[in-house]
Amino acid sequence: MKLPIFCPSCDHNLNVSQMKCPDCGTLVNGDYELPTLLKLSREEQDFILNFFLSSGSIKEMAKQAQLSYPTMRNKMDDLIDKVKNMQQEN
Known part of the structure; x- marks a missing residue:
């Protein structure tokens, strides 16, 4: 199951409010922001x-994806910019 990262009502980032140990059942409650990498789309996470x-x-990624190096470099640069902007918002 894919972890939801955006609110289905208003499209803002979701926070984690509860985690559970599958072994002993211990629950941890709070209001925790998702780590930066989990705020990225599934496609962006796969890219990383x-x-x-x-x-x-x-170069290897471009070869595997059958894309040119400049195209892959541009994808990388766009993702770097997005992550930098996300970090500046915090």
Whole structure:
């Protein structure tokens, strides 16, 4: 099941309010902001995971996706800008 990150009513970021240990049933309650990477779309998270799994090689990612290096670099730069903007909002 995909973790919801946006409110279905107003489209703002959701916060975590409860977590549960599946082993002992302990509940932790509070109002916690999601980490930056979890605020990204599933596609953006997959992009970052693929970057990590390709040992940080944009060239390798471009090859696997059958895209040009500049196209992949632009995708990376756009994602970097988005993450920087998210961090500045905090």
